Amino acid sequence: MRNDTYEDWKARAARISFRRQAFIDGRFVDAVSGETFDSINPATGQVLAQVAACDAADVDRAVAAGRRAFEDGRWSRRAPGERKAVLLRLAELIRAHLEELALTDSLDMGKLVHDAATIDVPGSAHFFQWYAEAIDKLYGEVAPTAAGDLALVRRVPLGVVGAVVPWNFPLDMATWKSAAALAAGNSVVLKPAEQSPLSALRLAELAAEAGVPDGVFNVVPGFGATAGKALGLHMDVDCLAFTGSTQVGKLFMQYSGQSNLKQVWPETGGKSPNLIFADCADLDAAADMAAFGIFFNQGEVCSANSRLYVERSIKDALVEKLIARANATQPGDPLDPASKMGAIVDEKQTQGIMRFIAAGKASANLVTGGARVHIDGKGCFVAPTIFDEVRPDDPLARDEIFGPVLSVVAFDTEEEAIRMANDSIYGLAASVWTDNLSRALRVSERLHAGTVSVNTVDALSAQTPFGGMKQSGFGRDLSLHALDKYTALKTTWIKYKS
Structure with a gap:
């Protein structure tokens, strides 16, 4: 149990600063348009930061960076043990910056800082660690065939994954999508909710510090109707993972049909x-x-x-x-x-x-x-x-x-x-x-x-899948099953002389 006092947290709040720009191809950049939006503390009405308002042009830049990184193999073809080591370092960096990340989410969307410090941030570190440790323990299959045939079945990364996440658990939801997608070898373009973009931007910076290569993890803050829609319609995004309302989840399903038939994994509303x-x-x-x-x-x-x-x-x-x-x-x-x-x-x-x-x-x-x-x-x-x-x-x-x-x-x-x-x-x-x-x-x-x-x-838990039925969507976060949505089954069939 943490023993931080009210005065401790207020003192930290007075000192904290926030990243305000988009994170694309390994660096912080302004939106192409130069536009910004206010990130507001709902407990006080105070403007915390004026954040880059990304739109389709910025999404294009981020997706292009992710595609280059995927194709040249700087992450997608990196040895499993090396990717594991990077994500384990990221988990430790999240723990090292626990107070900063907890305070960021509390100020940005109003949650209790005590909950953020004891549940959200430790959970994010745990999930990155869990998926990191799974990377070098996932095996392919050999299908039963006749003599002279060898059929290898492997799970391979999809390419560029778009992730659109909600405001209620800003760091956790960014982690749930990104940890599994990165573990599988994909590049990620993350669109945080416009109400709570700040911890995702800091996460991107920590990922770079941990050793995630340029272009592999990009964050494009902005509005759903601009940046979110652009990701959903993008012809070079291979998969779109979404958590949010059922209404918006249906829009992403439509965007897939209107573009390149990208996989869409919605985790939507509930009334449990x-x-x-x-x-x-x-x-x-x-x-x-x-x-x-x-x-x-x-x-x-x-x-x-x-x-x-x-x-x-x-x-x-x-x-x-x-x-x-x-x-x-x-x-x-x-x-x-x-x-x-x-x-x-x-x-x-x-x-x-x-x-x-x-x-x-x-x-x-x-x-x-x-x-x-x-x-x-x-x-x-x-x-x-x-x-x-x-x-x-x-x-x-x-x-x-x-x-x-x-x-x-x-x-x-x-x-x-x-x-x-x-x-x-x-x-x-x-x-x-x-x-x-x-x-x-x-x-x-x-x-x-x-x-x-x-x-x-x-x-x-990290070991069990989270997701729903009916109009709560069919996406699944957490557990090894989450890796299914960020990978494709690929068969290599070899004829040999028996």
Whole structure:
């Protein structure tokens, strides 16, 4: 557990400086247009930096650099052990710059600096290390053939990978895409979210320091409608990995069809259900994790457990426990380790959350929260909010709010709970709380979700794939399976004299 104080973090914040330019072909450069955009601290409204606003011309430069690097083999044909050593150095550099990277993400998008320092940045270092260590342990295949034939099946890098990542976990999401793509031998062009571009730019600088060759890892900050669209439509991008909204994920699928049929791997929206049965052994633990599942990172989590289905006989008792936990999870200055919740990423997102809350007050029972909060008269903060007696067809229970808003729905039977949980366009994650092993297995099998967590919420690790079903997309991050989307199967068939 870190012992940094509020004064420690404020002192670091006063000293920090940010990279503002795009990182292309091993150096920081202005956008071709010379245009910039403001990166704003949502907790204070302060402009942190004026960042290069890249567009199609800059994407062209970055893709061309990535293609040159891929074709000459400076990374793609480098010995696996050498690539491993470089990425291991990058993992150590991330650890060495932990405070700087944690502070960057906290200032840039409002998350608690304590969470960034204990979860996000260590996680990014871990994932780079994990994929680095996998590089020289991946083997090809020899297919069964007749005498005189030898068929070798290998996984080969695709070429240039475009990665478009969201603002809720800026460094982590950049890592989830880049670590696997680089480990596989690709060049990467990363487009961070315009709300939170700063840690990705620093990551690029650390990658160069670790020994990633020029042109292999490029970062083009900019807007989705310009830089993001340009990556999606680019004729020389071989693969596009995306995490974000379902609406934008569908656009990238269209861009592929309109251009070169590049692979698109979307990990999109979610409205994850959490099912708590009366035979749950520890209702306090269930309440703790239900609160964590919706209030962590201000609810700005694609797999947030935002739909809570509770067996009717225990609903009132559980709701009382949740109200107490919500009251103890109030927003505060993200730099203060005593704060329990940070700022919403920007004004637009804050207003969107408040519109859902305003509509919910007329359709459901608001039991706690529901207000916008200011810290020292400033900032984009929303109190942790719980609605009870939510109808299954209410937008509160159907739409992705992406904020600290929990919808509680009672159920009477296991069948009813499963039906309501599956009645969604999304299928990213789900949770089940029960002390009955048969029920845990039975319900988990029937829930349409990429990950089902039993007696916990939102479980993930480097060893297990993360991704969803239905309109949550079909991309998979983490685990060795993530390497599938950044490689192609290549068969070499050899005839020989037997």
